[in-house]
Amino acid sequence: MAEDERNLNDRQSGATKLAGVNLRLAYGPHSVVEGLDIALPARRFTALIGPNGSGKSTILRSLAGLMRPAGGTVLLDGRGIATLSTRALARQIGVLLQGPVAPEGLTVGDLVAQGRYPHRGLLSGWSAQDQAACDEALRLTGTGHLADRALDSLSGGQRQRAWIAMTLAQRSEVILLDEPTTYLDLEHQIELMNLIRTLVRDHGKTVVAVLHDINQAARYADHIVLLKAGRRVASGPPAQVISARAIEEVFQVRSMIIEDPVAGTPLCIPLAHESERDRRPSQRET
Amino acid sequence: MSVPMSGKPAPGGRPRAGLMLGLLGALLAASCLLSLCLGPRGIGLGTVFDALLRFDGSREHLLVVTLRLPRMLAAVLAGSALAVSGAIMQAVTGNPLASPGLLGINAGAAFAVVAVMTLTGGASGVPFLWAAFAGAGAAAVTVYLLGAVFSSVHAALGLVLSGAAIATFLTSLTSAVLIFDQSTLDAVRLWTAGSVSGRTLAEAVGTAPYIGLGLSLAFLLGRHLTVLSFGADAARALGQSPVFWRGAAILIVILLAGSAVALAGPIGFVGLIVPHIVRMLIGVDYRWILPFCAVGGALLVVAADCLGRSLLANQGFPVGVTIALIGAPFFIWLAHNRLRSTA
Numbered sequence: 291m292a293e294d295e296r297n298l299n300d301r302q303s304g305a306t307k308l309a310g311v312n313l314r315l316a317y318g319p320h321s322v323v324e325g326l327d328i329a330l331p332a333r334r335f336t337a338l339i340g341p342n343g344s345g346k347s348t349i350l351r352s353l354a355g356l357m358r359p360a361g362g363t364v365l366l367d368g369r370g371i372a373t374l375s376t377r378a379l380a381r382q383i384g385v386l387l388q389g390p391v392a393p394e395g396l397t398v399g400d401l402v403a404q405g406r407y408p409h410r411g412l413l414s415g416w417s418a419q420d421q422a423a424c425d426e427a428l429r430l431t432g433t434g435h436l437a438d439r440a441l442d443s444l445s446g447g448q449r450q451r452a453w454i455a456m457t458l459a460q461r462s463e464v465i466l467l468d469e470p471t472t473y474l475d476l477e478h479q480i481e482l483m484n485l486i487r488t489l490v491r492d493h494g495k496t497v498v499a500v501l502h503d504i505n506q507a508a509r510y511a512d513h514i515v516l517l518k519a520g521r522r523v524a525s526g527p528p529a530q531v532i533s534a535r536a537i538e539e540v541f542q543v544r545s546m547i548i549e550d551p552v553a554g555t556p557l558c559i560p561l562a563h564e565s566e567r568d569r570r571p572s573q574r575e576t
Numbered sequence: 577m578s579v580p581m582s583g584k585p586a587p588g589g590r591p592r593a594g595l596m597l598g599l600l601g602a603l604l605a606a607s608c609l610l611s612l613c614l615g616p617r618g619i620g621l622g623t624v625f626d627a628l629l630r631f632d633g634s635r636e637h638l639l640v641v642t643l644r645l646p647r648m649l650a651a652v653l654a655g656s657a658l659a660v661s662g663a664i665m666q667a668v669t670g671n672p673l674a675s676p677g678l679l680g681i682n683a684g685a686a687f688a689v690v691a692v693m694t695l696t697g698g699a700s701g702v703p704f705l706w707a708a709f710a711g712a713g714a715a716a717v718t719v720y721l722l723g724a725v726f727s728s729v730h731a732a733l734g735l736v737l738s739g740a741a742i743a744t745f746l747t748s749l750t751s752a753v754l755i756f757d758q759s760t761l762d763a764v765r766l767w768t769a770g771s772v773s774g775r776t777l778a779e780a781v782g783t784a785p786y787i788g789l790g791l792s793l794a795f796l797l798g799r800h801l802t803v804l805s806f807g808a809d810a811a812r813a814l815g816q817s818p819v820f821w822r823g824a825a826i827l828i829v830i831l832l833a834g835s836a837v838a839l840a841g842p843i844g845f846v847g848l849i850v851p852h853i854v855r856m857l858i859g860v861d862y863r864w865i866l867p868f869c870a871v872g873g874a875l876l877v878v879a880a881d882c883l884g885r886s887l888l889a890n891q892g893f894p895v896g897v898t899i900a901l902i903g904a905p906f907f908i909w910l911a912h913n914r915l916r917s918t919a
Binding site: 351354355356375376377378379380381384385386387390391392393394395396397400404405407408412460 | 667670796802803805806807809810812813814815816817855859860861
């Protein structure tokens with residue numbers, strides 16, 4: 291039975307692409323994450339979910355190799371990422387953090403071209419492959435018509451798509467996104483979710499995103515990791531992870547879980563907030 | 577469909593930027609020639625060319641080759657070095673106010689030169705090139721560390737506050753040293769204001785390799801500066817080692833600003849305003865910004881020197897003062913119009 295479960299797991303979630311083993315993540319003496327094991331399946335869309343201060347962004351940074359774990363290791367295809375050079379890592383893992391800034395006046399086309407940085411040698415020129423990667427990234431994100439526009443003249447949503455295009459131009463197998471839907475209106479949120487789906491299904495990418503909206507995650511992600519105070523509370527396919535008990539444990543919100551009438555995925559409907567008792571610990575986290 | 581973008585410059589953009597750079601270069605060449613002709617004793621263009629190409633030892637030829645040529649070369653070298661180092665600093669710090677003047681690097685180099693000069697006796701900064709590098713480097717490190725402390729108070733202003741504090745402190749120290757040492761004061765009075773008069777050909781030529789090396793390295797750095805300007809995390813995410821490239825950028829700045837100060841004193845504003853003017857002209861591609869700054873900075877200093885000499889009919893008038901007269905109003909305009917959006 292255990293073997294059946296593993297087979298099922300493999301078929302549903304793919305083999306592990308990126309993993310954190312016994313991770314301890316700390317800013318100075320202050321530990322944010324302790325003893326975390328996390329496995330992200332290959333060629334799947336994984337959503338990291340949790341309240342503010344649950345360590346989602348910190349975990350994403352460590353998975354991207356931007357933050358050195360105080361303990362434990364991050365494995366990419368079973369190999370420690372600490373052994374890879376910054377450049378080699380950037381060819382395999384692309385990451386878009388929150389609130390990226392670019393020099394004033396930089397055009398979308400110029401920004402996307404920077405995504406080719408890890409693929410270019412010190413003196414080598416711009417190759418046809420570089421151009422193809424940028425064209426594809428602009429096409430996939432629908433930003434081709436903005437290529438000559440300055441980034442700071444665009445709306446928040448357009449700007450976010452341009453940054454995603456830059457990350458796509460990197461052509462890494464793994465793409466990590468920290469709250470990519472934050473500045474997007476509903477239409478562009480759905481567009482982005484569909485884009486992630488396309489990247490996973492048609493381009494074989496492994497996408498990991500920190501998301502705020504539980505229902506969006508439940509609807510679009512193949513795999514959900516539920517986090518609380520740097521701890522993994524649950525992980526697996528949405529139908530397994532999203533339960534009233536898990537939501538209450540993580541968010542201190544009572545809810546009802548019904549089946550999404552359109553997608554058939556779990557849909558979380560919050561009920562009342564249990565205020566005083568549970569507020570205190572969540573304030574301490576932040 | 578192929579969209580133009582500047583990993584490789586836009587097909588329409590390259591010739592235009594190239595043409596503008598050529599134009600600016602021609603303007604620089606014209607100012608250089610004017611600088612050679614200009615003086616209490618006006619010398620014709622033909623004589624200037626003769627002096628450069630068929631030197632015959634006549635009084636006019638001597639004037640051109642021993643006085644005016646070194647002065648013009650010093651202006652070109654210092655101007656390009658300061659402007660390029662300012663552009664690099666603005667990219668690396670992401671701070672539009674960053675420049676070797678405002679961040680104390682010029683003041684550090686100047687103080688080190690004056691201090692060593694007082695101890696050993698000397699008449700210009702050039703023999704003390706390594707003191708200038710050391711002073712520039714020490715100031716850069718101090719400002720950077722102090723800026724990290726201040727940035728907990730205000731992120732954007734931290735570095736500028738720290739730079740202003742260090743620059744003011746070092747400039748006062750320099751004045752203090754000069755008050756107590758009359759002979760050094762007489763020798764460097766003009767130099768501390770930023771001056772290209774009285775340089776010898778040997779001094780200009782002796783500094784040239786360092787500035788040439790600094791400029792070449794800066795041009796190699798160009799493509800990496802855009803990614804560097806995204807900040808440490810985003811740069812690392814793109815595969816750039818921020819420690820290495822930041823370190824390289826700072827060393828290049830020290831090499832350029834240190835050489836410029838040793839040669840021509842702490843000329844202010846060039847490193848601040850030239851990069852801004854260049855960005856207004858051609859945009860944000862650092863592979864173009866740096867060569868434009870090199871030519872533009874040289875043009876500004878040579879032209880300002882010509883202007884100061886002809887308007888005031890005083891050959892010793894320090895170019896640093898003329899540039900401050902042009903630079904300060906521009907700086908105020910800049911702070912009023914352009915920094916509001918970025919600060």
